[in-house]
Amino acid sequence: MTKSKFIAVGIVAAVLFSGCKTKDLKMSEVKENHSNDKKIVVYQVFTRLFGNKNTNNKPWGTIEENGVGKFNDFTDKALHEIKDLGVNYVWYTGVPHHALVNDYTAYGISNDDPEVVKGRAGSPYAVKDYYNVNPDLAVNPAKRLEEFEALIKRTHNAGLKVIIDIVPNHIARKYEGKSNPAGVRDFGADDDVTVEYKRDNNFYYIPNEHFEIPDGDVPLNGEKNALIDGKFDENPAKWTGNGSRKFKPDQNDWYETVKVNYGVRPDGTKDFPELPTGFDQKSYQEHFAFWQDKDVPNSWKKFKDIALYWTAKGVDGFRYDMAEMVPYEFWSYMNSSIKMKNPNAFLLAEVYNPNEYRNYIRLGKMDYLYDKVETYDKLKDVIRGNSSPDELTNIQKGMSDIEHHMLHFLDNHDEQRLASPEFAGTPERGKPLMVVSATISTSPTMIYFGQEVGEAGNEDAGFGKRSRTSIFDYIGVPNHQRWMNDGKFDGGKLSESEKQLRDFYKRLLNFTISSSALMGSFEEMQSVNRQNNEAYDALLYSYARWSESQKLIIIANFSSEKESEFDLKVPSTLISKWNLKDGSYVLVDKLYSNSKTYLVVKNGEGSARIKIKPSESFIYEIN
Incomplete structure (x- = not known):
């Protein structure tokens, strides 16, 4: 349309x-x-x-x-x-x-x-x-x-x-x-x-009523054509496609179409x-x-x-x-x-x-x-x-x-x-x-x-x-x-x-199309990081996706100018759902596989050191 x-x-x-x-x-x-x-x-x-x-x-x-x-x-x-x-x-x-x-x-x-x-x-x-x-x-x-x-x-x-x-x-x-x-x-x-x-x-x-061509439109940018004569033979006129009931629709109406009646x-x-x-x-x-x-x-x-x-x-x-x-x-x-x-x-x-x-x-x-x-x-x-x-x-x-x-x-x-x-x-x-x-x-x-x-x-x-x-x-x-x-x-x-x-x-x-986590559950991490993390920029967005076999942390930087470095907080609710014990876990980026960091879980809460460039995103999988 x-x-x-x-x-x-x-x-x-x-x-x-x-x-x-x-x-x-x-x-x-x-x-x-x-x-x-x-x-x-x-x-x-x-x-x-x-x-x-x-x-x-x-x-x-x-x-x-x-x-x-x-x-x-x-x-x-x-x-x-x-x-x-x-x-x-x-x-x-x-x-x-x-x-x-x-x-x-x-x-x-x-x-x-x-x-x-x-x-x-x-x-x-x-x-x-x-x-x-x-x-x-x-x-x-x-x-x-x-x-x-x-x-x-x-x-x-x-x-x-x-x-x-x-x-x-x-x-x-x-x-x-x-x-x-x-x-x-x-x-x-x-x-x-x-x-x-x-x-x-x-x-x-x-x-x-006969249909009339709308005012204002110049068909073919003014080029001559045998069929351009200021009229179109439609008698009686029909409602126009967007529902206009005028026999002479407006230039902004869908004047090239007529509306179909479905019994309304x-x-x-x-x-x-x-x-x-x-x-x-x-x-x-x-x-x-x-x-x-x-x-x-x-x-x-x-x-x-x-x-x-x-x-x-x-x-x-x-x-x-x-x-x-x-x-x-x-x-x-x-x-x-x-x-x-x-x-x-x-x-x-x-x-x-x-x-x-x-x-x-x-x-x-x-x-x-x-x-x-x-x-x-x-x-x-x-x-x-x-x-x-x-x-x-x-x-x-x-x-x-x-x-x-x-x-x-x-x-x-x-x-x-x-x-x-x-x-x-x-x-x-x-x-x-x-x-x-x-x-x-x-x-x-x-x-x-x-x-x-x-x-x-x-x-x-x-x-x-x-x-x-x-x-x-x-x-x-x-x-x-x-x-x-x-x-x-x-x-x-x-x-x-x-x-x-x-x-x-x-x-x-x-x-x-190969990720099971993307057909699984979602939990946002934005609120905990925006509220309690001064280094977390307002143009960052983060969330988790997971299935039984795959756990992902996704971070996007919408800023095209600012590089950010911060400790991403992973809420205890998510750590609990993932059954993660205290310790260190490798995070591997699935987009390019050349970026790794670590998720550190301590006292049931998680943290990962992130350095993200302008317009960059990470899809981290927990290995």
Whole structure:
């Protein structure tokens, strides 16, 4: 989603439906189907950009000028290197066929009006055909689906699993299901367009009004195009994707999309069966059984069929765009259906309202949600000098019952690049954030392609501006391209500092996916050190993670300027839990194994002499 999407979430979600609070559960009760004994790492790639070797980077450049990556660019070598980085899943972003400004009429695809397309390459979240893939990504657009199926197979052969997007809240204004399986009716094909709302309509309508192009936007930066004429034929007008009910949406609305109707009336009430009390504690099998004899809205059935279509093709999971704008009863219906086909399916939702987290996990049967508003935002505030890391402890405590389900990231297609001046400022300053993000909980970790080599998103791509890697334009990703090295995928053009950064990520991620302690218990050490340790700097953060077979002490220095030397206090509560007797224990850093110190236990309390450089982190294991 885009930033304007984030702003609109709370407004629309509040209008369309309100959630109920569910009863707190213990972690053992909510780790359904993902009781992994090791961490999961997701590697997000923007599929259109990953394999692009063109370095022109002309603002508003065409596909011929700036180039585009293909499915075939994910070679066996490329996938091996991704796997070797310490990755389990690849999220191929932007795969479903979405609206774009390029001529594929020779392949039976209609042209899209640039006035309802963002950028030239188009937003991947304005899907035009859910049963096919973006023709830009294929060497032979006529065989685009076969090329993606081959990529699924290559990915699996590399020991990786596949995630793609499903965008349930909205679709492109010019949706055309050219690839529908037999018997599948197109979105809106059977709608009664004379009324604003009807339960089995796929869209909301504005009767007796024609859609009008919003003011202010200049499609294709003023370039001439036969379809740019100041109008788009949509009569009657539909609600816009973010819920705007204006026939002429605002420039900041998601005007390139229309909102899907899930049986939520315009006043926000629900026109479908609700889950009975206690279903927050029931399994996906019980959720699936509940819906078998229920009459549900037509849009529910359509999206369930879409998800099962891709599941049957070998897709291992989905990332759901703007999931909280769709009622969790629908998610119960669809996710339980997916799990019945693939119990290990990886289901990740973009949700930003902490008050609704437990509903979407327990009632919506989501495996994972974005931990954006809590952990991500706090880490960003810390590195920008706006907050203390102390508050990370309260965040962990507040989400202790669902922490496994809160996916951690520092970079993705929506956010400012970690290495950008608007975020950490340098890749090195992002290192302690990455260590904490990847090790503080049992949740999956996600990185965005190029993050591991310090990509800063400096390009003015056209519609997309600097600090984020554009999702709307044909553009190159310079640091990533240096690692790609003209398709050799060997880092041959990286600078020495970029090579060292990738080595850091590789060490960290591979450690996380092999560590039993990171799937075990957590105890903060911050409070005892901040209160009773004058040498312990305010920009340090420390905690312990452990399992029966592994004990870790993790320390991060968020300061990029100050080296600290101090005696780390290890509280007696932790010493007792670890059954450590008085004596001396060797601590070995698991990131680089070239740093050792000693934990000295005396009278049931522990202390370790630590010397930590700016932006440095240690993951000490007790030997």
